[in-house]
Amino acid sequence: MDWIAILILLVRCLVLALAATTLFAYFTLFERRLLARFQNRVGPNRAGYIPLPGGKKLFGGFLQPAADAVKLFFKEDVIPTLADRWVYLMAPGFAVVPALIIWVAIPLGNWPDGNGGNWLHYAPIDVGILYLLAVTSIGVYGIAIAGWASNNKYSMLGGIRASAQVISYELALGLSILGVVMQSGTLRTEGIVNAQAGMWNIVPQFMGFIIFLIASTAEVVRSPFDLVEAEQELVGGYNTEYGSMKFALFFMSEYIKLIAMNAIAVTLFLGGGNLPGIEQASAAVTASFGVTVGNAALGLMSLGAFLIKTTLLSFLSVWIRATVPRVRYDQLMNLGWVILLPLALLNVVITAVFGVVFPVGAVVPQIAMGVIGLIVIVLTTVLAAPKRTKRGVTLVRSQARN
């Protein structure tokens, strides 16, 4: 590998990291505006706008993330006296690094570089799925050791809760991904995207998709599974003792992990950068402007399709956060171990049976699988829903005496 190749690689990695942090910055704005809408408020709309003729303002609030960043930069940087200094300082880095490196194995689109490679897929390794799982599972260290190193009971409780929760939901997450892997017959992420050219995996793997959504929300400790930082119980959870940019790094890692999880869901279940018509359009461009422009057009269009799908899933995340109240700890463990894990196993069994009985790529069995998944999910929701006991207050209980 000569130095030019290394330089190109470094620049690409830098671009990816900056893109991920920019996505994070604008996701916070997206979420705050949407949450405000869900709660019948206006949300941040002052910092920065494009004035239009007639006194109208376009993109109100688009500088809000920059304002937040500047504010956090100039906050006082405090290290608690009784904290374990080195571990305390290391923890935010431990949180951010997995959130950033997880992106290299996700194919963000299809921009052929002419040598059989893909500009939008950084690391086409043959165990891409396992890499994603590995990086997800080491993501908990940042939270766990931050909670321990702060030397604060609330932080500690947050850290302990985080490790228990992430270990529990990792199983359901991995098994729901296993269904997709069996469906596509490959562990390569780009292979899974290519296998969805005909039909997106959300149809045959509907049950897996639902399990993945729930488990990934729990895995990134986001509402309604955010017991790790339950404000009412733990002040701020694992990040209570962190301020300034160290807090911002935790915040950032949490959101980048969430977007990455949505991107993984798009890759596994929604066809990645596939969208009907993209191939034909880029072929038309290639015919009139040449291969390079055609490849660029294909790359940009597939990246656009990927980002639109990710944004839709992110909207769903915000919607869930605005709608569902936080679960109790026993409910969390029950959902993970008693409901999601058996369901994911059932999904693997169904996928295996259908994969053996029916030929690869047959449409009707795949739709049948989706319908079965839907029925199972609905049945589980009805049967496993918490029983609502009718609450009544008995003031005087009269007993018959004889």
Add this chain to the structure above:
Amino acid sequence: MELVIFVITAIVAIIGAVAMLVSRNAVHSALFLLLNFGAIAVLYLLLQAPFLFAVQLIVYAGAIIVLFLFVVMLLGAERDEEDANPIRWQAPVAITMAVLLVGEIIWVLVRQSQDSLARVGSSDSDFGSPAQIAQALFTTHLLPFEVASFVLLTALIGVVVLHQRQS
């Protein structure tokens, strides 16, 4: 390039292992062990075995050390006890065994270096791929694989039994 990465990773792995043994704090030990496991995962990558890299990270870094940390944090047992080691014969036996192991490694290196290391270096590109490992695991080594799963099942049942006895 590969040699440079190998030397750096090997040094990191050794530092992690030694620091794990020396450190007086259980959480620090666990983190140094994590460093060591991470370095070993990179060594697997250098051996062209990405599957082993991913499994090393998922199983050891992602599950086992998290469990260590969880238990240590839950029990608050990170401080080292000051009193002397209760098992007196442990240290000399451990040192003897370590010396034996190092001697064995050196012997293998000196006697077999021409033969075995060359064979590892010339392994085919398919070495350690998921398909190959699955093939070996579910045909040649099926019995040990199933036995291992039974051992794990026994541990699982043990946990359930202990829990039932408590409550």
